[in-house]
Amino acid sequence: xxxxFPSITPVTxxxxxxxxxxxHNLTEGTPEKFLFQFLPFPxxxxxxIIKMAIFGAKQVLWRSFTTVASHPLRVCIVGSGPAGFYTAxxxxxRHQGSQVDIIDRLPTPYGLVRSGVAPDHPETxxxxxxxxxxxxxxxxxxxGNIALGSSISLEELRELYHVxxxxxxxxxxxxxxxxxxxxxxxxxxxxxxxxxxxxPDGRNLDPDLKSTDTAVILGQGNVALDVARILLRRTSELxxxxxxxxxxxxxxxxxxxxxxxxxxxxxVQAACTAKELREVxxxxxxxxxxxxxxxxxxxxxxxxxxxxxxxxxxYELLSKAATAGPSQPSSGxxxxxxxxxxQPDRFLESHDRKGYVSGVHLEKTALKGVGSxxxxxxxxxxxxxxxxxxxxxxxxYKSVPVDGLPFDNQKxxxxxxxxxxxxxxxxxxxxxxxxxxxxxxxxxxxxxIIGTNLYCAEETVASVSEDVxxxxxxxxxxxxxxxxxxxGLLRILEDRKVRVVPFSGWERIDKEEKxxxxxxxKPREKMTTWEELLKAASE
Amino acid sequence: MSVCTVIAGACEGSxxxxxxxxxxxxMEYYTKLEDxxxxxxxxxxxxxxxxxxxxxxxxxxxxxxxxxIRLAIPAATRNFAVDGYVPKPH
Numbered sequence: 001x002x003x004x005f006p007s008i009t010p011v012t013x014x015x016x017x018x019x020x021x022x023x024h025n026l027t028e029g030t031p032e033k034f035l036f037q038f039l040p041f042p043x044x045x046x047x048x049i050i051k052m053a054i055f056g057a058k059q060v061l062w063r064s065f066t067t068v069a070s071h072p073l074r075v076c077i078v079g080s081g082p083a084g085f086y087t088a089x090x091x092x093x094r095h096q097g098s099q100v101d102i103i104d105r106l107p108t109p110y111g112l113v114r115s116g117v118a119p120d121h122p123e124t125x126x127x128x129x130x131x132x133x134x135x136x137x138x139x140x141x142x143x144g145n146i147a148l149g150s151s152i153s154l155e156e157l158r159e160l161y162h163v164x165x166x167x168x169x170x171x172x173x174x175x176x177x178x179x180x181x182x183x184x185x186x187x188x189x190x191x192x193x194x195x196x197x198x199x200p201d202g203r204n205l206d207p208d209l210k211s212t213d214t215a216v217i218l219g220q221g222n223v224a225l226d227v228a229r230i231l232l233r234r235t236s237e238l239x240x241x242x243x244x245x246x247x248x249x250x251x252x253x254x255x256x257x258x259x260x261x262x263x264x265x266x267x268v269q270a271a272c273t274a275k276e277l278r279e280v281x282x283x284x285x286x287x288x289x290x291x292x293x294x295x296x297x298x299x300x301x302x303x304x305x306x307x308x309x310x311x312x313x314x315y316e317l318l319s320k321a322a323t324a325g326p327s328q329p330s331s332g333x334x335x336x337x338x339x340x341x342x343q344p345d346r347f348l349e350s351h352d353r354k355g356y357v358s359g360v361h362l363e364k365t366a367l368k369g370v371g372s373x374x375x376x377x378x379x380x381x382x383x384x385x386x387x388x389x390x391x392x393x394x395x396x397y398k399s400v401p402v403d404g405l406p407f408d409n410q411k412x413x414x415x416x417x418x419x420x421x422x423x424x425x426x427x428x429x430x431x432x433x434x435x436x437x438x439x440x441x442x443x444x445x446x447x448x449i450i451g452t453n454l455y456c457a458e459e460t461v462a463s464v465s466e467d468v469x470x471x472x473x474x475x476x477x478x479x480x481x482x483x484x485x486x487x488g489l490l491r492i493l494e495d496r497k498v499r500v501v502p503f504s505g506w507e508r509i510d511k512e513e514k515x516x517x518x519x520x521x522k523p524r525e526k527m528t529t530w531e532e533l534l535k536a537a538s539e
Numbered sequence: 540m541s542v543c544t545v546i547a548g549a550c551e552g553s554x555x556x557x558x559x560x561x562x563x564x565x566m567e568y569y570t571k572l573e574d575x576x577x578x579x580x581x582x583x584x585x586x587x588x589x590x591x592x593x594x595x596x597x598x599x600x601x602x603x604x605x606x607x608i609r610l611a612i613p614a615a616t617r618n619f620a621v622d623g624y625v626p627k628p629h
Contacts, residue, residue: 121555123550123551123553123554123555124550124555124556126549126550126551126553126555127549127550127556129551130549273581273584273585274577274580274581274584275555275578275581275582278577278581309584309589310584310585313580313581313584449556449585450549450556451549451556451557451558451585454547454549454558455587
């Protein structure tokens with residue numbers, strides 16, 4: 001209450017003196033004039049009292065503002081893909097005084113926008129422009145080459161920042177768990193995509209595309225379609241994209257002419273989306289094969305299509321493709337086969353080349369309803385073999401846990417409620433890890449597109465804002481405010497001799513990649529080794 | 540025409556996302572628009588809160604006949620409950 005009235009300071013005395021000397025006709029119809037009627041003093045005095053009260057109120061607000069300004073909300077986001085950047089954007093918008101740091105284990109930002117989106121999909125990468133504007137705003141830093149767990153621990157980050165948001169996605173794979181899975185020639189689609197997109201951890205994959213004419217891809221989602229398309233597209237078309245040059249060379253020498261996309265269930269359940277399917281079906285001079293018998297639908301299928309526009313349109317595209325085109329490929333023509341109702345039982349080993357895959361032993365499946373319109377695949381006991389020299393598993397990504405982070409191994413996500421990390425998997429929404437949040441695939445599982453993270457970040461940031469406002473962060477002790485933030489982090493990393501790559505370092509990499517690309521009519525020539533990237537970042 | 544909000548356009552108008560998804564409030568105006576292309580429909584498939592009168596904002600080109608068109612932005616998504624949360628104005 002006492003703070004409502006300004007203390008008697010020299011400044012205040014001057015104000016009071018000025019107030020006494022000025023006329024005090026408060027304007028009719030204003031709130032100040034309205035207050036008049038509640039004050040018992042002569043109008044002249046009422047005017048002074050009201051103006052001093054307003055002055056006092058402004059002092060209080062200013063003091064609160066400066067309190068915030070001197071202890072800005074310090075946020076660390078781990079992961080610089082779409083989830084990380086959308087989160088940063090929204091936090092900056094909601095908390096004007098905040099300081100946000102985005103860290104990534106790579107020297108390059110943007111996550112899967114750089115290393116996942118296919119080279120022949122450049123428009124999808126336009127979102128990078130929006131993300132770089134977030135950093136260029138000045139209140140957000142990108143700090144690359146910092147690995148959570150080895151460069152800095154989660155516990156340390158939580159001490160350095162008021163808010164830590166984990167948005168590091170899913171860098172591992174679901175496994176089939178079937179015999180022969182570690183034969184040579186079997187790769188996860190994630191690794192293959194990293195390889196052709198020039199991710200430094202995919203540089204040495206060295207897939208053998210020369211000893212076979214057939215590739216089998218297990219899975220029918222968009223990643224599976226990407227892989228199929230990159231294997232089957234004319235390399236002359238790929239040459240003008242930002243595909244990694246080691247991959248382009250390997251594809252130019254590739255003997256692969258037939259690709260099989262194998263799904264456990266039917267065309268109605270295919271996980272891909274229309275744009276990608278339309279694109280692969282429209283590749284010039286490509287023979288498409290879909291068994292008409294596989295297009296038979298069950299009443300449950302019809303229900304699924306009625307309630308889902310996506311599935312209905314996918315089914316229509318596949319039906320049209322099954323009957324369009326010739327029934328046989330012409331000589332030398334590349335082939336894409338959609339195989340439905342088959343699940344892998346085991347991988348077959350080559351007799352000529354011990355340790356190498358020679359095919360997949362597939363079991364025919366049938367669909368079984370499991371309630372709420374969902375159908376699962378169950379084996380029928382009938383088997384057949386599909387020969388191939390390379391097999392790619394595109395059955396889903398999986399997140400990797402870190403020390404000190406609660407993790408649900410079954411679902412492959414961090415247990416959370418609306419982005420607030422829970423202390424364990426019990427599902428008890430009241431045991432929350434203060435100041436720790438998740439966003440993106442680490443929160444929801446590895447599904448959805450870039451735009452899905454917009455809404456995911458909206459929800460997580462809403463939780464952060466609620467917690468900030470309710471004083472839940474660091475509520476226990478006063479000593480939690482302020483936090484060392486960026487300065488503290490950089491000091492620790494310097495002690496540990498970690499070569500932090502700031503955004504300006506990425507800009508140097510970016511400039512050099514574009515320069516190298518212009519020499520070869522490509523938008524960029526990606527640098528694909530850690531050494532090259534770190535060197536270019538510091539030049 | 541009064542424009543008071545900026546709609547997200549992650550792909551910058553190249554029909555590679557659905558972040559500019561808008562809902563045309565009046566059927567009268569919806570029918571004045573040209574039918575969406577296959578490419579636009581492919582993106583609408585993925586839009587959150589899709590309705591009978593949904594379109595991608597980047598595909599609606601302003602012209603005199605559309606004067607008075609009212610567009611709504613989908614609130615939240617089917618997956619995420621931001622129930623009742625009202626962000627503090629600042």
